[in-house]
Amino acid sequence: MAIVMYDLVGRDDRRFSPNCWRTRMALAHKGLDHEALPTRFTEIPEIEGGQVKTVPALRDGDRLIVDSWAIAQYLEQAYPERPSLFGGVGGEQVTRFVQSWCVAMLHSELVRVIVADIWLHLTPQDQDYFRSSREKRFGRTLEEVQAGREERMEGFRNSLQPLRMTLKDAPFLGGQQPLYADYLAFGAFQWARVISPFRILAEDDPLKAWFERCPDLHGGIGRSAPGYD
C-alpha cells in the first residue's frame, strides 16, 4: 500500500501548509510513492480515527507519524537506501537550527502578511474555524493583522540575509543538491505563493533564483500546484 500523507487544503485544491510542503518535498526527495490526501482544517479530527490533531500526518503501513520533523526523521530511518534528507547525522542535527530559524523568522512574520489571504482561500466551514481560532490567538481580526504588510516587507526582506548569504555560494542550502534544509525554507515561501498574490521577494532579490529553482524539483510538484505566480 502506498504511503498516505494528509495534506492541508483550501478551496480549488490549494495546498498551502508550509509544514505539509516540507513533507511532500521530503517524500518526493526519497522517491517514495505516496498519495497526498487533501484534508481541510475541519476534517482533521475525523482522520485516522481521531488520533491526529495536526497535519502533516503520515500513514505508512502500520505506522502513523504526526509532525513534519518526526516524519522527516522517520523517512530517513525507514528508507536509508533512498537519497538522504540530511546527508548524515551532523546534517540532521544542524538542520534543526534551520527549522528553528524558519519557524521563528519566516513563519511568524509571513503569517502576518498572508493570514487574511489564507482565509479568503478556505471553504466556508474552514473559514469559520480559521477566523475564530486565529483571531483569538492574535487578539485582532485577520484583516488587522495583515494590514500594513507593505511597510513590514523591508524589515522582513532584510531578515532573509542569512539565507541570501548562504545561497550566494551554492544553488541550495544542501550545496549542489537540495536537502531537507531547503524544503524547510521553501515550504514557508511556497505557503505564501500558493495562497496569496502578494509578492514576498523583490524582483531583484538574489534569493529569487533559489526560490524559482525549488518548485521545479522532483518533477515540478511545487510549480504545478495551484497557486499564484
Added chain:
Amino acid sequence: MAIVMYDLVGRDDRRFSPNCWRTRMALAHKGLDHEALPTRFTEIPEIEGGQVKTVPALRDGDRLIVDSWAIAQYLEQAYPERPSLFGGVGGEQVTRFVQSWCVAMLHSELVRVIVADIWLHLTPQDQDYFRSSREKRFGRTLEEVQAGREERMEGFRNSLQPLRMTLKDAPFLGGQQPLYADYLAFGAFQWARVISPFRILAEDDPLKAWFERCPDLHGGIGRSAPGYD
C-alpha cells in the same frame, strides 16, 4: 612541527576575535596539538612573509590556510580520523547557514554593542589602526556606534530565538555533542565575553546554559582565557 594558528590578541592576552575562537575550538575538537600565536592587528602584515591579510590563519607544515571556514574545511579533510566538525557532508553544507546567520545576525549586531570596549582593550598602536579603520567603516565614532546599546538589547535578544528553540531539545546545536555549528555561535558570544563587561544575555535566558557549557569544552579553553565573567 605543531600546527600554528595566528590568533588576534589585545592587551593582557585578551583573545577576542570571534573568527579565531571558531578555529581554536575546531583545533581543540580535533584534538590537534597547536600553538595559538598571539597576533596584534598591526602585526598581521608581518606574519607569513606578508601573505596573510586576516586572522585566523593556520600554518600546518607546508600548508598555509587563511579564513576560518577554509580552515575548518581543511581540518576536516586533512584529519578525517579525528572527531568530525560537521558530522558528514550534509552537516558541512547546512553549517554554512549557521555561519551566515552568525555573521548577519550576531556579529553585525554585537559589534555595535562592544566596539568601543574592543578599542579599550587594544595596545596603543592597534588602537590607532582600529579607531581609524572602524570609524571610517561606520561613519561615526566608536563611542557613537556603541551608545544606546542598552536599548538595543531587547531586539537583539529576541533575534536569538532560533538558537533558543534549537537548544531547548539538545545541549548543543550538534545534538548531544558539539559540532562546528556550536563554535560559530559560541565565537560570537565569547568575543563579547572576553572584551566587554556588558552582559549580552539576560540572567534568566535559557540560552545561558548552553553559553556556560561551551567555554568548559576541550579542557576549558574558553573559560580560562582572560575575559569578563
